[in-house]
Amino acid sequence: MNLVKLSFKNLISKPLNAVLSLLLLVLSVALVTFMLQLSAQVKGNLDKNIKPVDLVVGAKGSPLQLVLSSVLHIDAPTGNIKLKDAEKLRKSRLVKAAVPVSYGDNYKGVRILGTETSYLKLYHAELENGTLFNTSHQVVLGSATAKKLNLKLGDTFLSSHGLADQSLEEHHGHPFKVVGILKTTGSVVDNLIITSLESIWDVHSHPGEEHHDDDLEVTSLLIQFSNPMAMMQLPRYINDKTNMQAALPSLEINRLVKLLGVGVQTIQLIAIAILLVSGLSIFISLLKAIRERRQELALLRTYGATSGQLLWLVLLEGLFLGFIGYVLGWLIGRLGLWVISTYAQNSYGYTFNLATPTKWEALLLLATLGITVLASVLASLSVFKLNVSKILSAEK
Amino acid sequence: MIKTSKLQFSYSTENTFGFPDISLPEGEHLLILGSSGVGKTTLLHLLAGLLPASSGNITIGNTALEQLSRKKLDAFRGRQMGIIFQNDYFIHALSVGENLALRLYFPDKKKDPTRIKELAERLGILELLPKKVTALSEGQRQRLSIALALINKPKIIFADEPTASLDDKNCEKVIALLKEEASNSNANLLIITHDQRVKTMFKNHLYL
Numbered sequence: 292m293n294l295v296k297l298s299f300k301n302l303i304s305k306p307l308n309a310v311l312s313l314l315l316l317v318l319s320v321a322l323v324t325f326m327l328q329l330s331a332q333v334k335g336n337l338d339k340n341i342k343p344v345d346l347v348v349g350a351k352g353s354p355l356q357l358v359l360s361s362v363l364h365i366d367a368p369t370g371n372i373k374l375k376d377a378e379k380l381r382k383s384r385l386v387k388a389a390v391p392v393s394y395g396d397n398y399k400g401v402r403i404l405g406t407e408t409s410y411l412k413l414y415h416a417e418l419e420n421g422t423l424f425n426t427s428h429q430v431v432l433g434s435a436t437a438k439k440l441n442l443k444l445g446d447t448f449l450s451s452h453g454l455a456d457q458s459l460e461e462h463h464g465h466p467f468k469v470v471g472i473l474k475t476t477g478s479v480v481d482n483l484i485i486t487s488l489e490s491i492w493d494v495h496s497h498p499g500e501e502h503h504d505d506d507l508e509v510t511s512l513l514i515q516f517s518n519p520m521a522m523m524q525l526p527r528y529i530n531d532k533t534n535m536q537a538a539l540p541s542l543e544i545n546r547l548v549k550l551l552g553v554g555v556q557t558i559q560l561i562a563i564a565i566l567l568v569s570g571l572s573i574f575i576s577l578l579k580a581i582r583e584r585r586q587e588l589a590l591l592r593t594y595g596a597t598s599g600q601l602l603w604l605v606l607l608e609g610l611f612l613g614f615i616g617y618v619l620g621w622l623i624g625r626l627g628l629w630v631i632s633t634y635a636q637n638s639y640g641y642t643f644n645l646a647t648p649t650k651w652e653a654l655l656l657l658a659t660l661g662i663t664v665l666a667s668v669l670a671s672l673s674v675f676k677l678n679v680s681k682i683l684s685a686e687k
Numbered sequence: 688m689i690k691t692s693k694l695q696f697s698y699s700t701e702n703t704f705g706f707p708d709i710s711l712p713e714g715e716h717l718l719i720l721g722s723s724g725v726g727k728t729t730l731l732h733l734l735a736g737l738l739p740a741s742s743g744n745i746t747i748g749n750t751a752l753e754q755l756s757r758k759k760l761d762a763f764r765g766r767q768m769g770i771i772f773q774n775d776y777f778i779h780a781l782s783v784g785e786n787l788a789l790r791l792y793f794p795d796k797k798k799d800p801t802r803i804k805e806l807a808e809r810l811g812i813l814e815l816l817p818k819k820v821t822a823l824s825e826g827q828r829q830r831l832s833i834a835l836a837l838i839n840k841p842k843i844i845f846a847d848e849p850t851a852s853l854d855d856k857n858c859e860k861v862i863a864l865l866k867e868e869a870s871n872s873n874a875n876l877l878i879i880t881h882d883q884r885v886k887t888m889f890k891n892h893l894y895l
Contacts, residue, residue, distance in 0.1 A: 292788035292792050293796070297778070297780070301780045304780035378711075555872065586776050589776075591778075591789075592737075593737065593765075593770055594765050594790055594794070595762050595765015595766065595794030596765070596793045596794070597758050597761050597794075598757075599755075599758075657699050679737050680737040680738040683774075683776065684732070
């Protein structure tokens, strides 16, 4: 028998009290760790996906929408631009690489992206097996897509018009054939069906019609700059001199993250407020426990326990609460991340990994223990004033 | 060995107790008698160092209690004294055996499972060791109180009204047990009581 064992037995002898004091602590730790991970991973995910693209050129409209649709593939496109206008930009000396992308169809809610094979190079996507598309109606699948749709090499499917699953119209007579499956890249590529631009044009043309080069359209053009000066000149030129718009993904996403950041910060502040309240609730619960156990504490004094040992006894109980609360809260935070990850995987093709503890989470552990230590010490100051004789001669 | 001289204690200026001097050689037993309210429990708490005396001296063995710091007094009490309180006090989160182990833990972090088993067997509570203290009957609680006072092999055993709630038969048994245990370790036994049945069982009496 020792003080550690005794304080633990004291804690679990009143499980309801322990659960009540833990509740707020668990809630606040879960919220803080969840939000820390979520915002860090969203930011990381976004950065990874927009990094290969310096500039998006598309139809006029909201620049954020253009970036969300053409780079992150989570919004509807702003419209189409003429291929010949895009081709002109491609020849600019300010452009190192340019990849046209085109939308129009989906298969079971997964977007079919018409582009050139150079798109895959932007994200360093390589073939797991099969080949790249070279004629119309051949597709390669992102790794997550292949798994989700349960498609293998050689399988065929019919696409539906639009970008969402709900669209009723099916394109009959133009089946797509899977010729390649990509390795996992951890980027948006994993969740796409990728085909040639011609496939998209073919699907939407009417039988017997020929493609006229002048009429061909793409949704947007993804551009990598050849030098830093391009960032100053190219967007201005496009926005002023053409009927297209240029959007800088990094700028737009920073704006978005800042906007979300306000929400994240608000939740963090609420979580910290809950943490402080949980400190108060631990303080009150320990104070109550000390009152209820006054006779036991006085008894320990007659056994030869010092006031310091009694303080330590209460402090240990507080530390147990703090530690158990933190661990439970952390686990629930990760569970939340896992739930969100599953949901985001299905809806946006985003995954959040259940990352190992970060520096901030270690700091949060210290803060949690600090608050519980403070609460326990404040609550247990009365053990120094314990009137042993009086307590033990009172009638029960 | 217990020696007191001119011991006084006051709860307030009107409420002052003076106590007759005690001089009890090692191993001797003493019965302290008196009606309610004359300060019997106060005397016990003074001797046990739970209350500081207003004036006078208490010497136990070679140690003058009033010269010990609070911390040293706590340790001294833990080593040298076993106290049976008028009410029984236990740690309710612990089992009977754990209560006894905890009593051994203070103040020297001793561990002695053999001692616990041996004493529990002698007091007839061996099979109660794993039980919760809340599950004990009145008589079992009494015996656990006695075991707690004895487990540390104290040099002085204090008992405050140990027979108050017992019938004649059990009263005799408990006193015999206390006397036997005290004699076994050559300890002083001080019993405070107003129970007239106990009177004939001791030769040293002190009236307050």
